[in-house]
Amino acid sequence: MDSLSDEQIAVSVQGGDSELFGELIDRYEAKLKRYGQKFLSYQDEIEDLVQDVFIKSYTNIQSFDAKLRFSPWIYRVAHNTFVNELKRKQRRGPVVFDFDTVLPVLSAKETTDAEVLSAELRSELDELLIEIPTKYREVLVLHYFEELSYKEIGEVLQIPVTTVGVRMTRGRKKLKQSYDEKLRKQNKV
Amino acid sequence: MNNFKHNILNKIKTREIDMKPRWHFVLKSLLLVFGVLTVALLAVYLLSFVVFALNQSGVMFAPLYGLKGVVVFVVSSPWLLIVLTGTSGVLLYLLVTKYSFSYQKPLLYSMIGVVLLVILGSFVLQEAGMHQRLQQYSERHNVPVFTPLYGGLREERPDGVLQGMITELTDDGFILQVADEDLVTVVVTRETKQRPPSARFVGESVLVFGERQGDIVPAFGIRSMEKGRGVGKNNGSSKPRRLVP
Numbered sequence: 001m002d003s004l005s006d007e008q009i010a011v012s013v014q015g016g017d018s019e020l021f022g023e024l025i026d027r028y029e030a031k032l033k034r035y036g037q038k039f040l041s042y043q044d045e046i047e048d049l050v051q052d053v054f055i056k057s058y059t060n061i062q063s064f065d066a067k068l069r070f071s072p073w074i075y076r077v078a079h080n081t082f083v084n085e086l087k088r089k090q091r092r093g094p095v096v097f098d099f100d101t102v103l104p105v106l107s108a109k110e111t112t113d114a115e116v117l118s119a120e121l122r123s124e125l126d127e128l129l130i131e132i133p134t135k136y137r138e139v140l141v142l143h144y145f146e147e148l149s150y151k152e153i154g155e156v157l158q159i160p161v162t163t164v165g166v167r168m169t170r171g172r173k174k175l176k177q178s179y180d181e182k183l184r185k186q187n188k189v
Numbered sequence: 190m191n192n193f194k195h196n197i198l199n200k201i202k203t204r205e206i207d208m209k210p211r212w213h214f215v216l217k218s219l220l221l222v223f224g225v226l227t228v229a230l231l232a233v234y235l236l237s238f239v240v241f242a243l244n245q246s247g248v249m250f251a252p253l254y255g256l257k258g259v260v261v262f263v264v265s266s267p268w269l270l271i272v273l274t275g276t277s278g279v280l281l282y283l284l285v286t287k288y289s290f291s292y293q294k295p296l297l298y299s300m301i302g303v304v305l306l307v308i309l310g311s312f313v314l315q316e317a318g319m320h321q322r323l324q325q326y327s328e329r330h331n332v333p334v335f336t337p338l339y340g341g342l343r344e345e346r347p348d349g350v351l352q353g354m355i356t357e358l359t360d361d362g363f364i365l366q367v368a369d370e371d372l373v374t375v376v377v378t379r380e381t382k383q384r385p386p387s388a389r390f391v392g393e394s395v396l397v398f399g400e401r402q403g404d405i406v407p408a409f410g411i412r413s414m415e416k417g418r419g420v421g422k423n424n425g426s427s428k429p430r431r432l433v434p
Contacts, residue, residue, distance in 0.1 A: 014211075018201045025194045047193065054197050055206050063214040158292040 006070035013061055021058055024074075028054075031146060032078050038129055038141040039082045049085055053078045072148065072155040079138070079156050086134070128178045136171030139164055225284045232277040233310035239270050240311060241320040242342055247350045247396040247412070254382050254398050254410030257349075261398060265347030278307055351375075351397040351406060352414070355389055362408070363389055365397060375399070376407045383411045 004012075006027065012020045032053055036046045057077050064073050129137050142148045142156060150168070154161045200206045243249035248265045251258035282303045285291045291299045314320070324342070327335040346352075346368070353367035362377040375397050377383075389395070389411075398410035 014208075018208075019198070021201065022194055022198050025197060029193060051193065051197060055200065058197070058201060059206060059209055060214075062209060062211040154293060155289070158289075160293055160295050162295065 007066050007068075010061060010064050010070050011066045013058070014064070014066075018058075021054075021061075024057075024070075025054055028071075028074055032074070035075065035078060035141060035146060036082055038126075038145065039079075039134070039138055040085065045085075049081055050078070053081050056081065068155075069152065071146075072152040075142065075146065075148065075152075075156040076158075128175050128182070131178045132171060132174040136167050136174055139167045140171045140175070143168060221284065221287060225281065228277055228281045228284060229306065229310070232274060232281050232307045233314060235270060235274040235277060236307055237311035237314040238320060238338075239267060239274055240315060242267050242270070245342055246345075246347050247352055247398075248347050250384075250396060250412050251350065251398055251410070253384060253412075257409045258398055261347070261349035265349060278303060281307070349398060349400055351399075351401065353395070353397075355391050355393045355395060357391060358389060365395070365406075372404070373401065374405045375411075376405060377411070378407070381408045381411060385413060387413065 004023070006024065009020050009023050013024070029050065032050045033046055036049055036053075037043060040046070040049075053074070057074055060077070064070065129140065132140075138157065139153055142153045143150070148156065150161050150164045153164045157164070240249070243266065246265065248262055251261040251265070282300060285299055285303060286296065320339075323335060324339040326332070327339045330336075351365060351367050351373065353365040353373075355363045356366045356372065357364040359374065362375045365373050365375050367373060383389075394414035396410075396412040396414055397406055397408050398412075399406045399408040
């Protein structure tokens with residue numbers, strides 16, 4: 001079973017082998033729960049929400065294009081589910097225009113130090129993430145915790161890769177500000 | 190098997206949840222394509238119709254005659270159609286953003302693309318003379334929607350714009366024959382802008398911009414409607430005369 005890729009399993013499920021869907025649950029349950037916890041920054045109902053993600057994934061699996069990677073597809077389903085949950089909780093309307101996605105931007109290349117930053121930041125990210133806005137938090141979570149590339153994050157969030165780069169840079173800056181703030185407070189104490 | 194996984198697989202087994210068939214998504218994609226095409230055609234048609242209506246009524250040229258012309262343009266433009274055109278453009282943009290080629294690039298590119306597509310399509314329709322043909326056809330036959338739409342263009346005359354033929358030149362202007370044999374006296378002053386600034390002549394088709402006061406129109410703008418280099422062609426019935434007092 002381990003030798004089968006996610007995409008091969010998804011194709012089998014599409015073909016009617018529903019039992020194999022269990023393998024996809026095994027592979028993605030922990031990841032999606034972690035993504036949900038970081039995305040929503042609260043723990044309640046995560047189990048129900050992730051179950052909802054898997055149910056939606058199964059229901060809509062025939063829309064998955066096996067020529068593409070499976071992980072951005074299931075993260076897209078999760079993203080939509082979590083966004084709807086956020087809207088429901090905050091009773092906030094959809095954001096029609098986000099200027100990050102409207103204008104072309106230059107600073108968008110996937111940085112070569114991503115791995116190094118990942119190692120440095122990973123431990124700090126966890127507790128600081130909650131303090132930064134959702135749109136920056138989600139790209140950081142998808143990149144550093146779920147290890148998706150900029151292109152895959154673009155697919156999940158349906159935004160240009162350049163915008164992913166911009167959000168990543170701003171998100172890192174905001175994290176650093178939060179980190180510096182935290183250090184200052186600790187030093188005072 | 191953990192409880193979480195067991196619950197989901199159990200729901201699948203008992204068919205509490207079911208997979209949507211492939212045709213459902215194929216149909217959805219086809220509907221999206223159909224929607225994009227329909228809305229694109231609607232937006233193109235509406236924009237070209239607005240341009241045709243503004244052109245036919247002469248309102249399109251009003252802003253060339255100064256502030257008063259701008260006021261005529263604002264007051265007499267078919268705003269409902271313009272709003273509908275804008276709405277269909279926005280709808281088209283929203284439908285286009287469902288496609289990955291759209292959201293993978295900055296949204297500004299999609300917006301520009303949609304605007305250019307609608308303008309270009311509308312230009313092609315104009316150049317092909319589609320509205321003239323539709324207007325002629327709908328006048329001869331009773332076509333639902335089209336006959337009242339194009340008929341309305343002929344019947345409704347916007348305020349501040351008169352279209353007609355010069356029947357006589359006077360000391361301070363000319364007599365204009367507008368629809369239904371109606372004659373109005375057009376008064377030309379030094380402030381009247383004439384485009385092109387050529388001499389007027391009897392038999393010339395012109396657009397006159399100015400507020401009608403009974404049978405008199407103090408004109409703030411005159412535009413020749415004769416074809417050919419934008420300069421009026423004399424039919425030989427009178428001597429052309431410059432109308433600057």
